[in-house]
Amino acid sequence: MSNQAIIQHLESFIPLKGTEKALLEERLVSRPIKRKEKILIAGEVCKHYTFVAQGCFRMFGVDDKGFEHNIQFTAENEWIADIGSFHSQNQSQLNIEALEAGLVLQIKQQDLYFLYNTIPKLNLIFKVLIELKYIELQNRVLQNFSSTAEQRYLGFLEQYPHLSNRLPNTQIASYLGITPEFLSKVRKNIQSNR
Amino acid sequence: MSNQAIIQHLESFIPLKGTEKALLEERLVSRPIKRKEKILIAGEVCKHYTFVAQGCFRMFGVDDKGFEHNIQFTAENEWIADIGSFHSQNQSQLNIEALEAGLVLQIKQQDLYFLYNTIPKLNLIFKVLIELKYIELQNRVLQNFSSTAEQRYLGFLEQYPHLSNRLPNTQIASYLGITPEFLSKVRKNIQSNR
DNA sequence: ATCTACCCTTAACCTAGCTTAAGAAATCAG
DNA sequence: CTGATTTCTTAAGCTAGGTTAAGGGTAGAT
Numbered sequence: 001m002s003n004q005a006i007i008q009h010l011e012s013f014i015p016l017k018g019t020e021k022a023l024l025e026e027r028l029v030s031r032p033i034k035r036k037e038k039i040l041i042a043g044e045v046c047k048h049y050t051f052v053a054q055g056c057f058r059m060f061g062v063d064d065k066g067f068e069h070n071i072q073f074t075a076e077n078e079w080i081a082d083i084g085s086f087h088s089q090n091q092s093q094l095n096i097e098a099l100e101a102g103l104v105l106q107i108k109q110q111d112l113y114f115l116y117n118t119i120p121k122l123n124l125i126f127k128v129l130i131e132l133k134y135i136e137l138q139n140r141v142l143q144n145f146s147s148t149a150e151q152r153y154l155g156f157l158e159q160y161p162h163l164s165n166r167l168p169n170t171q172i173a174s175y176l177g178i179t180p181e182f183l184s185k186v187r188k189n190i191q192s193n194r
Numbered sequence: 195m196s197n198q199a200i201i202q203h204l205e206s207f208i209p210l211k212g213t214e215k216a217l218l219e220e221r222l223v224s225r226p227i228k229r230k231e232k233i234l235i236a237g238e239v240c241k242h243y244t245f246v247a248q249g250c251f252r253m254f255g256v257d258d259k260g261f262e263h264n265i266q267f268t269a270e271n272e273w274i275a276d277i278g279s280f281h282s283q284n285q286s287q288l289n290i291e292a293l294e295a296g297l298v299l300q301i302k303q304q305d306l307y308f309l310y311n312t313i314p315k316l317n318l319i320f321k322v323l324i325e326l327k328y329i330e331l332q333n334r335v336l337q338n339f340s341s342t343a344e345q346r347y348l349g350f351l352e353q354y355p356h357l358s359n360r361l362p363n364t365q366i367a368s369y370l371g372i373t374p375e376f377l378s379k380v381r382k383n384i385q386s387n388r
Numbered sequence: 389a390t391c392t393a394c395c396c397t398t399a400a401c402c403t404a405g406c407t408t409a410a411g412a413a414a415t416c417a418g
Numbered sequence: 419c420t421g422a423t424t425t426c427t428t429a430a431g432c433t434a435g436g437t438t439a440a441g442g443g444t445a446g447a448t
Contacts, residue, residue, distance in 0.1 A: 035416085063340035071335055084329040093336075120314050127321035134328050135278040141265055141335060142287075145371045146257035149405070168425060177339045182405055184427050229446085343435070362395065376435055378397050 002053040003028055006105050009051070009077050013125045020119045027111040033098045040096040046085035048106040052078055055102015056166060060174070061094050070175040073099075073163055079129065099167065149178045150186045196247040197222060200299050203245070203271050207319045214313050221305040227292045234290040240279035242300040246272055249296015250360060254368070255288050264369040267293075267357055273323065293361065343372045344380050 003025050010016060016024070033039065033055060040046050042062065052074050059072040059080060071094070074080040085092035086109060107115070116122050143152055153176060157164045164172065173183040197219050204210060210218070227233065227249060234240050236256065246268050253266040253274060265288070268274040279286035280303060301309070310316050337346055347370060351358045358366065367377040 061336045061340065067340070069336060069339040071332060071339075083325055084332075087325065116318065120317070123314070123317040123321050124310065127317050127324065130321065130324055130328055131277055131281065134324055134331065137328065137331050137335065138265060138278075141331065141338075142255045142263060144335075144338060145263040145265075146255065146261070170425060179406060180426075181407080181428085185405085188427080364395065373436060374396075375398085375437080379435085382397080 002030060002103060002105065005053050005077060006051050010122075010125055013128055014121050016119070016121075023118060024115060027107055027115060028105045029107075030103060030105050033102050033104055035098055035101045038095055038097045039104065040082060040085075040092055040094060042093055042095050043091055045089050046082040046092045046094075048108055049079060049081045049086060049112050050096070051105040051107075052076055052080060053103045053105055055104070056099045056163070057096055057102075058099055058171060058175075059094055059096045068174060069177070070171060073160070073167065073171075073175065075163065075166075083130070099171065144177060149176060149182060150189065152176050153183065153186055154190070196224060196297060196299065199247050199271060200245050204316075204319055207322055208315050210313070210315075217312060218309060221301055221309060222299045223301075224297060224299050227296050227298055229292055229295045232289055232291045233298065234276060234279075234286055234288060236287055236289050237285055239283050240276040240286045240288075242302055243273060243275045243280060243306050244290070245299040245301075246270055246274060247297045247299055249298070250293045250357070251290055251296075252293055252365060252369075253288055253290045262368060263371070264365060267354070267361065267365075267369065269357065269360075277324070293365065338371060343370060343376060344383065346370050347377065347380055348384070 006028065007016070007021055007024070010024075028051075030053070039048070039050060039057070040059075054076060056073065056075045057080055058070050059074070059082070060068045060070045062068050072080070080096055082092040082094045082096070084090070085094075089109070116126075143155060147155070153172070156172060156176060169183055169187070170180040173180045176183065178186075200222065201210070201215055201218070204218075222245075224247070233242070233244060233251070234253075248270060250267065250269045251274055252264050253268070253276070254262045254264045256262050266274070274290055276286040276288045276290070278284070279288070283303070310320075337349060341349070347366070350366060350370060363377055363381070364374040367374045370377065372380075
């Protein structure tokens with residue numbers, strides 16, 4: 001059962017009692033996802049905190065010219081949500097789309113709030129989870145300001161080897177903030193310099 | 195007493211009992227800060243979670259060419275720390291420097307961990323705090339990818355009016371990821387187009 | 389009040405990365 | 419297995435923003 005993955009994930013931070021696990025599992029909804037299916041569309045409210053049991057997702061925004069910009073990839077055993085929209089219940093500006101077919105476990109906002117109340121240590125776990133993501137994002141901002149596209153690409157390959165084999169370069173380019181054409185040039189350059 | 199500011203700040207999320215406030219206050223260390231004083235230097239471990247009671251700070255990294263990149267400003271009633279280094283107790287790559295003379299209230303790592311244990315709802319408060327910062331940072335990444343320097347500058351003025359009057363343009367330029375010379379050009383352009 | 393250290397601006401020239409276009413290769417859905 | 423859709427690459431020309439250099443203005447420390 002795929003609920004096992006989420007329990008194991010959470011218990012890697014703090015052990016949970018049997019009753020706590022039961023409460024949690026009651027509120028998980030598992031959902032198979034097709035390739036290219038969107039689990040959040042800009043303009044909608046983000047209703048779920050989503051745990052990826054299988055598959056790979058991207059979260060992206062669309063600018064005034066219609067260009068898409070990936071702000072995050074999420075694969076197995078990680079969470080994805082537009083946290084701003086999830087908490088405020090305002091319209092999201094972001095989209096979350098499956099890059100592969102997969103399976104997710106979702107918790108609705110009210111259910112997660114109930115769980116925070118009933119199992120206080122979940123606050124600690126989710127605080128740690130978001131701190132880790134905050135650190136990651138902060139490093140990314142710094143990298144973006146202080147390195148060239150080539151350095152950022154090499155950094156990406158190093159930091160996310162499990163993703164770099166799995167994603168089309170066009171998606172990586174969008175994450176790095178460059179065009180696919182330029183990434184192609186960068187890759188050629190790296191090739192010829194070794 | 196400046197402890198009042200921090201209590202008020204925390205209670206804007208959830209009320210605290212008298213005993214809880216006392217526990218907290220016992221572990222706060224207040225510290226006056228001079229202009230240009232650094233409360234974190236790259237290479238050191240980030241030992242404190244710092245609440246700004248008065249003044250304005252910047253957190254920045256330095257790249258291989260020696261250029262500084264501001265990743266965050268923090269003024270009154272906000273927290274600042276290199277969260278990565280604070281939790282891991284590894285060397286920080288970042289600096290935190292006062293842009294003005296001011297006053298901070300600091301909590302040491304062990305003390306904050308003690309407080310998280312003793313007053314569990316602090317986990318909730320600090321989870322919310324970091325979620326808010328995460329959202330802010332995520333928006334910034336998106337803005338950086340999808341707008342020109344001019345749009346980002348105008349956005350900054352709008353989003354942080356209290357900071358934009360208070361900071362030298364050279365610091366704002368560094369935050370926006372452009373050179374002061376180019377910001378000057380941008381400002382001239384804005385001027386002449388209205 | 390003065391000296392010093394920043395800070396802001398201008399301008400000429402330079403470059404990393406974008407745009408457009410188009411063909412070849414790979415992958416997906418039926 | 420096959421057609422349709424995506425993806426990757428190349429190349430020529432372009433532009434947002436960087437670099438260097440230099441002068442004048444402003445604010446902090448004593």
